[in-house]
Amino acid sequence: MAPILLNVGNESTDYLEHGLVHVKNPHLDFMEEDILYHFNLGTKTHNLPAMFGDIKHGMGVPSISIMMHELIKLLHHARCRDVTLIRIGTSGGVGLEPGTVVITDTAVDSFFQPQFEQVVLGKVIVRSTQLDENLAQELLQCGKEIPNLPTVLGNTMCTHDFYEGQGRLDGALCSFSTEDKLEYLRKAHEAGVRNIEMESTVFAAMCRVCGLKAAVICVTLLDRFKGDQISTPHELLLEYQQRPQYLVSHFIKKHLGLHN
């Protein structure tokens, strides 16, 4: 659940507006002050360019949709440039050894479609969840360069529920059989899904609309073909959870020209 915000590359500043984060909301220009409520920040009370203009590493919040709105506005107000957003986190694996790091090729919904449905004023708007292909390939290469860090490229399914929505048999509600569950997971696997989590589609969709380069890297904590509950020892879980961070730090170092 902890996205990392990267601001990589050393673009020319000859063109003052080049690379700035753009928000797609004409109303913002007419507001005297903009209060980022969930961050407790405002454009009048805080000097956002001074506070965040040189931001390189980010933050995570439970509700990624709210966070993304306010983060993107923050990047806009702070005049950040050439920003790359990477969501890192944990997930359930589909046919993978636990501990495998999945770099998302395409974020798909529960119907294996590469889209996110957003309800706006009572109407459904469909947004593409396409991520940056070159960035994904570059991250995959980083994974290969690190020993003992199994890394694959695959589709990531994003659900709105941890239990029924992911075909778990151990929720308070379950109206399907073990065979139904396995059939769904097999279909997901055939559609290229290698892991399941709960944030990737809205993250990808919002980044795409706002022209932000984005990637999703999640480690798998279990193989959903083999079970639903996370019974891996705590120490091992902690090690797994560090793998996406390790991969991203390798990526950052490469971009900064540093060597391990």
Added chain:
Amino acid sequence: MAPILLNVGNESTDYLEHGLVHVKNPHLDFMEEDILYHFNLGTKTHNLPAMFGDIKHGMGVPSISIMMHELIKLLHHARCRDVTLIRIGTSGGVGLEPGTVVITDTAVDSFFQPQFEQVVLGKVIVRSTQLDENLAQELLQCGKEIPNLPTVLGNTMCTHDFYEGQGRLDGALCSFSTEDKLEYLRKAHEAGVRNIEMESTVFAAMCRVCGLKAAVICVTLLDRFKGDQISTPHELLLEYQQRPQYLVSHFIKKHLGLHN
């Protein structure tokens, strides 16, 4: 975001199974151990009836869907009886003075329908979000008994997004006009909607399926007809946020036969 769990009433224990919380999942009976992952509790490692069997007040977590699954299973494993769940929290008001407490008549979705759509194994299942009418009336009466606690009964709209989903003009993305927004809010008001939040439909739906008596009480922090941003002074916001708690504590005291 902080649901309160009440276990009121003094039902007879002559019938051992009477009033127990039922889960609707036949698989649970066949599991050697059930791990409530997000609570870090297990049926083998913890004596849940001893720990939670006499629970009267509850807890809140950001992701109410996950919390509800694990809470309902917890109530089941702990053999709690005659449980009433009340979600309390904050919301945006629709045509109400800020600080008004709304007791939810019906929880509705973004299309003003009293239903919650749950995707299960790639199929959409529609669940009713009907709440307990008698409980709502009783809570409304409690509100009337407390001085300076404006309380109304109304429909509550539950959205999946704080910005576009609630017709806010101040998100990172906004493709509609002020007039579009106001028209949507007017339609919502005509459909009986008096406040907007982000948890009520799934809360109501899950309680209903599991036979739990449930209510939703949210205070309004602003009138969405008049704005989108929450600029109320911090002290006043704190006072508003205590109003649903105050109402619920009055309700509990009445049920326990206590007087202020």
